[in-house]
Amino acid sequence: MNKPTSGDCTKTPGWLDWYAGPSQPAFRLPAGAVDAHCHVFGPGAEFPYAPERKYTPCDASKAQLFALRDHLGFARNVVVQATCHGADNRAMVDALQHSGGHARGVATVRRSISDAELQALHEAGVRGVRFNFVKRLVDFTPRDELLEIAARIKPLGWHVVIYFEAVDLPELWDFFTALPTTVVVDHMGRPDVSLPVDGPQFGLFLKFMREHPNVWSKVSCPERLSVTGPKALDGERSAYADVVPFARRVVEEFPDRVLWGTDWPHPNLKDHMPDDGLLVDFIPHIAPTPELQRKLLVDNPMRLYWPEEA
Numbered sequence: 415m416n417k418p419t420s421g422d423c424t425k426t427p428g429w430l431d432w433y434a435g436p437s438q439p440a441f442r443l444p445a446g447a448v449d450a451h452c453h454v455f456g457p458g459a460e461f462p463y464a465p466e467r468k469y470t471p472c473d474a475s476k477a478q479l480f481a482l483r484d485h486l487g488f489a490r491n492v493v494v495q496a497t498c499h500g501a502d503n504r505a506m507v508d509a510l511q512h513s514g515g516h517a518r519g520v521a522t523v524r525r526s527i528s529d530a531e532l533q534a535l536h537e538a539g540v541r542g543v544r545f546n547f548v549k550r551l552v553d554f555t556p557r558d559e560l561l562e563i564a565a566r567i568k569p570l571g572w573h574v575v576i577y578f579e580a581v582d583l584p585e586l587w588d589f590f591t592a593l594p595t596t597v598v599v600d601h602m603g604r605p606d607v608s609l610p611v612d613g614p615q616f617g618l619f620l621k622f623m624r625e626h627p628n629v630w631s632k633v634s635c636p637e638r639l640s641v642t643g644p645k646a647l648d649g650e651r652s653a654y655a656d657v658v659p660f661a662r663r664v665v666e667e668f669p670d671r672v673l674w675g676t677d678w679p680h681p682n683l684k685d686h687m688p689d690d691g692l693l694v695d696f697i698p699h700i701a702p703t704p705e706l707q708r709k710l711l712v713d714n715p716m717r718l719y720w721p722e723e724a
């Protein structure tokens with residue numbers, strides 16, 4: 415397949431657009447709930463996609479994100495820079511600046527960023543950087559560049575979000591455990607949920623969290639991890655049952671270091687596009703008590719992204 419060019423907004427073949435007209439969740443989110451992992455895409459005509467991107471998505475604007483937030487009953491968003499925008503954070507920053515203080519962000523930066531540019535991101539509401547190790551999404555960045563960035567964002571009180579696949583954790587372990595900030599893992603490090611929850615692969619991830627109190631996890635993206643479903647479609651309120659034991663284990667063992675997000679607009683799903691209302695109904699299966707729900711959805715994200723209010 416030819417690499418896309420920056421001006422070409424033709425979606426990647428097979429691209430699935432986000433679900434229009436999501437259901438009303440049956441689960442009532444606690445007051446002040448934060449959707450701590452979501453993205454904006456473009457719109458491409460205003461914020462062109464990065465030349466180095468590995469996919470070209472459908473547009474997913476800030477207004478559409480904020481409409482979903484209100485529909486589902488969230489109060490705030492954490493907008494995570496998606497790889498299709500590379501290190502050009504303008505679409506994400508624009509969303510933060512139009513959120514009325516209800517959104518904070520996670521950026522992608524290169525070592526060439528100036529202190530003044532970092533400060534401007536901070537003032538816009540950025541509170542973290544994302545290091546992505548998923549090979550289908552990004553080209554390799556040298557570890558010394560990432561460590562240099564981590565050292566520079568630490569004084570701002572930011573954290574590092576890491577995205578990787580479970581099979582790569584052994585090789586990345588020394589790098590991750592050397593990071594000097596709070597470290598937030600996307601989607602539980604993408605376990606293979608057809609393996610046992612008590613097996614060595616997920617065991618290593620639990621050990622990573624157990625031995626390193628600075629490590630947090632998003633218990634999000636069951637729609638990406640599930641093998642057996644059922645899918646969050648057609649009124650299914652007990653979706654992705656095979657992911658539940660994994661996410662619930664993390665929530666119950668580390669209740670003060672977990673976050674949840676919709677992952678809207680769900681980039682790169684190949685199989686189906688979930689109904690986001692039914693996705694919210696996944697939450698009580700992994701955080702069964704009101705106390706766990708409050709920590710997951712309100713207390714923890716507020717402590718990390720709005721510490722001045724927490």
Ligand SMILES: O=C(O)/C=C(\CC(=O)C(=O)O)C(=O)O
Binds near residue numbers: 497498577677680
């Ligand atoms: O949205 C996610 O969290 C997951 C992604 C996309 C992504 O991370 C990105 O493009 O930045 C994926 O697995 O394709």
